[in-house]
Amino acid sequence: MFSFLFVLNIKQCTRKGVRFIGLILFLVVKNYFCADMKKICALTVLAFLVACSGDGSSTGAIGGSGNEAASEYNPVSNTVKDLRDGKTYKTVKIGNQVWMAENLDYETANSICGEMEYLTLYGCLYSWDEAKTVCPGGWHLPSQTEWNTLIEFVGDSATAGKIFKATNTWSDKGHYKDGSDDYGFTALPGGVRLPQRGKTHQSFVNSGAFFWSATEVDDDESITLVLRYENDAATLFENYKDAGVSVRCLKD
Helix, strand or coil: CHHHHHHHHHHHHCCCCCHHHHHHHHHHHHHHHCCCCHHHHHHHHHHHHHHCCCCCCCECCCCCCCCCCCEEEECCCCEEEECCCCCEEEEEEECCEEEECCCCCCCCCCCECCECCCCECCCCEECHHHHHHHCCCCEECCCHHHHHHHHHHHCCCCCHHHHHECCCCHHHCCCCCCCCCCCCCCECCCCEECCCCCCCCCCEECCEEEEEEEEECCCCEEEEEEEECCCCCCEEEEEECCCEEECCCEEC
């Protein structure tokens, strides 16, 4: 029983808000069982305190991302700092979800980042295999269900695109209109790298804003959200996994 409670509290103590309760419970158990095992229990208490050390300001939880690198979320300034490269992103709470209000701009071995001659990316483009683990700790690539939750909160798929779009940049291309950005999601038309499908060259199209979801369709395709220039919709569609698409991370 003693060992079970120790393991239980080691697991729980890493969660913010549970650390103190776990310590109190452990000390009670320690005083009850340790009358004749002072040296062993002293070492056990020390190990417990070391395991529970830390101020909880950084998030090491991986959630659904599979990425153990930490981040620092500040709900007062509505920002999150990616501790892998030090970049800070705006965040926004919409309903019960907290989203990055900017596209992820973390460079990986195969990501496509920065300015191009004919296309502004607004962050990096990733294949789906990279996208599903690229968000920092405490954040994850949203599922199709989580995208639908966002869409339903702001209205419906027919009008959500206009609501998500930024109030600038969209009108820079021809006769198209900017969005209303009612909730501060601030989607920008970063375009997409077309699926290579065995081709050696890369092709890019600036036809709107594209965002990966974590939802897999089959071995070749996964779900992508698109906001196009020509309409106000937010549409989920099946996209080839080797396409290059933007990432918006969602807080765990």
